[in-house]
Ligand SMILES: Nc1ncnc2c1ncn2[C@@H]1O[C@H](COP(=O)(O)OP(=O)(O)OP(=O)(O)O)[C@@H](O)[C@H]1O
């Protein structure tokens with residue numbers, strides 16, 4: 001059977017700067033993956049390239065979803081193929097309620113109509129799972145949400161859209177320990193034998209609640225090691241030292257997530273491949 005996602009010798013540049021170099025990996029159903037690596041190693045670049053972000057140019061190599069070559073496909077086609085990315089810095093969408101946003105995304109990705117009543121029921125159910133208060137459905141997407149609330153809203157979106165490959169970019173940052181547990185539980189609930197979850201992180205707290213089957217390590221845009229959960233443990237103890245990196249890996253359980261400068265100055269970035277608001 002074809003892997004859910006197959007990245008083959010992928011080399012990617014941004015504004016003529018080479019970021020990813022000859023990265024190859026395969027993602028299989030039923031598994032949890034951790035994609036680790038120091039700051040700036042290319043983790044977010046890889047996830048955005050997989051989703052078809054227009055700014056990231058594939059110089060060579062291919063991306064396959066379920067055996068189909070999607071290297072040149074647009075972000076919405078990739079979403080329809082069952083790929084989902086929870087962004088490291090989710091966008092605010094003023095004037096659009098979370099409920100309307102999710103329903104539009106659902107209709108677009110699933111290519112099917114759903115009655116408001118049925119959708120609200122589905123939404124309420126999923127929100128309960130994540131301990132998100134009901135009134136959040138009427139709040140504008142991410143407007144005034146805390147770091148933890150934004151992350152939960154992203155997981156809610158994944159629960160509603162039911163993708164095959166779920167990439168969560170630093171879903172753990174900005175969460176206190178209680179919120180982290182709820183999110184980890186939510187991620188566990190997302191997992192079924194036909195899906196794969198890729199957790200991008202350079203922290204370890206979330207890996208106490210979710211044991212990865214496979215750990216990939218990126219450094220300077222190259223995949224430098226693939227291992228089991230013991231590799232994450234080893235990195236927890238020694239940082240990325242063995243890969244020649246002396247970065248101190250801080251544990252961010254109470255870190256406050258803010259949009260970074262890059263995201264602030266990038267208004268042309270699509271807020272999400274699923275952001276089809278009608
Ligand atoms: N839009 C962009 N324009 C210019 N350079 C970029 C852009 N996006 C990423 N880069 C560069 O690509 C490299 C990899 O960045 P990326 O965000 O993929 O790293 P990361 O592993 O996700 O880091 P972090 O752990 O800090 O989130 C960095 O040197 C970064 O500055």
Ligand SMILES: [Mg+2]
Nearest residue numbers: 043044045088
């Ligand atoms: Mg990143």
